[in-house]
Amino acid sequence: MSMLIDGLQYANWSEKIFRQMRAGGVDAVHVTITYHETFRETxxxxxxxxxxxxxxxxxxxQGRTAADVTLARATGRTAIFxxxxxxxxxxxxxxxxxxxxxxxxxxxxxxxxxxxxxxxxCYEAEDIGLTRMGKEVVREMNRVGLVVDMSHSGSRSTFHAIEHSSRPIAITHANPHSWHPALRNKSDDLLRALGESGGMLGFSVYPHHLKDGTACTVQSFADMIARTIDLMGEDHVGIGTDLCQDQPDSIVEWMRTGRWSKTVDFGEGSADAPGFPEMPSWFHDNRDFGSIADGLRVTGMGDAVIAKVMGDNWLTFFEKSFGPQDAAGKRNDRAAE
Amino acid sequence: MSMLIDGLQYANWSEKIFRQMRAGGVDAVHVTITYHETFRETxxxxxxxxxxxxxxxxxxxQGRTAADVTLARATGRTAIFxxxxxxxxxxxxxxxxxxxxxxxxxxxxxxxxxxxxxxxxCYEAEDIGLTRMGKEVVREMNRVGLVVDMSHSGSRSTFHAIEHSSRPIAITHANPHSWHPALRNKSDDLLRALGESGGMLGFSVYPHHLKDGTACTVQSFADMIARTIDLMGEDHVGIGTDLCQDQPDSIVEWMRTGRWSKTVDFGEGSADAPGFPEMPSWFHDNRDFGSIADGLRVTGMGDAVIAKVMGDNWLTFFEKSFGPQDAAGKRNDRAAE
Known part of the structure; x- marks a missing residue:
């Protein structure tokens, strides 16, 4: 039984979207609940x-364990992580x-x-890698079962995280830099290291991460996935749409600028196009995952691999990532060092 | 298999005390983690x-469900609630x-x-009962499985809580006012209503709640328990020692005065005796529960009832109190009104 899991969304949540998740057969979604918020605000x-x-x-x-994905499927609901x-x-x-x-x-x-x-x-001029506190926090995240996500981090910091973390990390929403050279997309070297360490990449549908942006075709996207599997292996990739459905542009300003600056930071946008970019024609909401699966089929990918990409790999990753480290029984090899 | 459960402690926790819990065979303790602290401080x-x-x-x-008490017993540890x-x-x-x-x-x-x-x-001149927010919060506590504890509340407020709560409430640490007329002890009418509603009383060993204070004998305490069972029934009482072991007097000042006053409130103490009172000779720490059980035996109480008092009643109460209301399957009768 293959699962449909999205590795990242940050929508303006509503009953409408929850119903679209059900209409789309989405079993689980990793949702962003906080950016620059303090603990109390979170x-x-x-x-x-x-x-x-x-x-x-x-x-x-609310999803807490991998078993909750199975429960969601069995009860016709979506587990929210x-x-x-x-x-x-x-x-x-x-x-x-x-x-x-x-x-x-x-x-x-x-x-x-x-x-x-x-x-x-990833937007800083210099990348110093993990800080002293960063190393301590990664160890603590490993202990309790909180996944290190490096989607918006610099390259050196990401290599450090892969190396330092005793459990596989994730890049929940990004694409290969070799396909589309955005600052947020990741180098082949980094993706190879991610795959070798047991980590996961979630492919993003956010236009700034796509070759040709909003005009990107589903086939271009699917071909990119097939090539990334050649690079990383078929067990280490999934979807992480970065769908920001129904959000007003004030939200992308909060995401980018928080309270760290008094002037606007345009992030991946620009002064000319400061808001959320328009989504590609083949992915507007949670009912559109089928278009991605169809695109993968056209590349010649087999059903078993498509199932892995569309959710089964995330499920396997959830299974080994969300529990306490000792209870998990096994750690990444590097933990023994 | 009878359990040993203490319905309230607020010690200056240390490895020493945790080891004494094990030496005393204490399966579970409800510990106070906060008084006047804000959310973040808590x-x-x-x-x-x-x-x-x-x-x-x-x-x-950490104990979260009644099953954790059984787990504690099975693994030779103490579950902390x-x-x-x-x-x-x-x-x-x-x-x-x-x-x-x-x-x-x-x-x-x-x-x-x-x-x-x-x-x-219980120290206010006028008791207005549950406030508007109080009623809302009690309903929410009922929903999620958070027990309403009225140990330090006024009489009218406590009657209101019993009436308004759709699940049984607790007075985790107090004694009958008819035995020792302290402001913190409870009237027979209130205790009867508590028992009839399925609630629990935990008998306190804190000297200010005891007849003759520190000089109270274990037999006087045990006789009081036997008489309270006549009043409330044998299924609605347990122990709630209010043990404040190894606490400096600065703590009792925090407990009493928090940040609500710039002058010291002596609470149950006095200007002459502002600190923690000395404990009775027969109860100093978690290894002393046997003295209470022995005292109960001398009253002629049977082993089955003693087991209920020493922990089994709390366990039954935990079983029906800590889960979400719907999952619990049954609510207090009044919930149907």
């Missing part, structure tokens, strides 16, 4: 989700790593474009 | 507990009820001596 976001879980119990519930795109939510307090995990956080980016207390973002 | 207390759980995994672990003696930790935000439950809170007092946002404490 808890307010969780409170908001708790209200949705209470309001729409027939559509969604929490993630943070920046470590602001743990402030300068390593004890908040376990607290956030208890509250259900399952992914945390060490950086969001900028230097953080933990590592360097 | 989270810091949980972080401190997480460190202890990590440091002493062979002695203690969190509680708050005041609702400061939820601030003015009902969403924090579920957040605190997710973090493991299983008991919360609606008041600590003073008027709170939710109800009236």
């Amino acid at each position: 808890v307010l976001q969780i409170e908001k989700w708790n209200r949705w879980f209470e309001q729409f119990p027939d559509l969604i519930f 929490f993630g943070s795109q920046n470590p602001s939510c743990i402030e300068d307090d390593i004890g908040l790593v376990e607290i956030m995990h208890t509250l259900g956080l399952r992914f945390m980016q060490l950086t969001y474009n900028n230097q953080s207390l933990l590592a360097t973002g | 989270v810091l207390q949980i972080e401190k507990w997480n460190r202890w759980f990590e440091q002493f995994p062979d002695l203690i672990f 969190f509680g708050s003696q005041n609702p400061s930790c939820i601030e003015d935000d009902i969403g924090l009820v579920e957040i605190m439950h997710t973090l493991g809170l299983r008991f919360m007092q609606l008041t600590y001596n003073n008027q709170s946002l939710l109800a009236t404490g």
Whole structure:
């Protein structure tokens, strides 16, 4: 039974979107609940989700373990797994790593474009790799079962994270730089190292990460996936759409600028195009995953591999990533060093 | 297999005390983790507990469900259940009820001596009962499985809580006023209503709650328990020692005065005796529960009833109290009204 799992979304959530998830047969989604929010502000976001879980119990519930994906499939619902795109939510307090995990956080980016207390973002001029606190926090994330996500980090920091983490890490939403040379996309060397370490790449449908942007064809996207499998292996890739459905442009400003600057940072956009980019014609919402699977089929990919890409690889990754390290029984080889 | 469960302690926790719990065969303890602390400060207390759980995994672990008491017994450890003696930790935000439950809170007092946002404490001149927010919060506590504890509340507020709560409430640490007329002890009418509603009383060994204070004999204490069973029934009583072992007097000042006054409130103490009172000779630490059981035996109480008092009643109460209301399958009769 193959699963449909999206490795990242940050929508303006509503009953409409939850119903589209069901219409699209989406079993699980890693949702961003926080960027630059403090711990207390992040808890307010969780409170908001708790209200949705209470309001729409027939559509969604909070996912905490891989088994919840199976439960979602069995009960016709979507399991929602929490993630943070920046470590602001743990402030300068390593004890908040376990607290956030208890509250259900399952992914945390060490950086969001900028230097953080933990590592360097992909927009900084210099990348110093993991900081002293960064190494401590990665070890703590490994211990409790909180996945290190390096989607918005610099290259050196990402190599450091792969090396330092005793459990596989993820790049939940990005594409190969060799396909589309955006600052957020990743080099072949890095992707190869990610795959060899047991980590996961989620392919992004966010136009700034796509060759030809909004005009990118589904076949170009699918061909890129097939080539990336040649590079990383068929077990280490999935989807991470970065779908930001129904968000007002004020949100992309918050994502990019938070409270760290008094002037606007356009991030991947520009002064001419400061808002959310228009999505490609073949992916607008959670009912459109079939177009990606169809595109993969056209590349000649077999059903078993397509199933891995569309969700089974994420499920396997969830199984080994979300529990406490000791209970998991096995660690990445590097943990023995 | 009868259990040994203490319905409330607030010690200056240490490896020594955790080892005494094991030496005393204590299967579970409801520990106070917070009084006047804000949400964030309460989270810091949980972080401190997480460190202890990590440091002493062979002695203690965090209890979340009644099954954890059985697990504790089976693995020779003590399950630690969190509680708050005041609702400061939820601030003015009902969403924090579920957040605190997710973090493991299983008991919360609606008041600590003073008027709170939710109800009236036992030291106020007037008792207005449950406030508007109090009624909402009790309903939310019922929903998620967070026990309403009225140990430090006024009489009218406590009657209101019994009436308004759709699940049985607890008075985790107090004694009958008819035995010792302290402001913190409870009237026979209230205790009868508590028992009839399926609630629990935990008998306190804190000297200010004892007839003759520190000089109280174990037989006087045991006789009082036997008489209270005549009043409430044998299924609704347990132990709630209120043991404050190894605490400096600065702590009792924090407990009593928090940040609500610039002058010292002596609470149950006095200017002459402002600190913690000396414990009775027969109960100093977690190895002394046998003296209580022995005292009960002398009253002529049978082993089965003694087992209920020493822990089995708390276990039954935990079983029906800590899960979400719907999953529990049955609610208190009044819920149907």
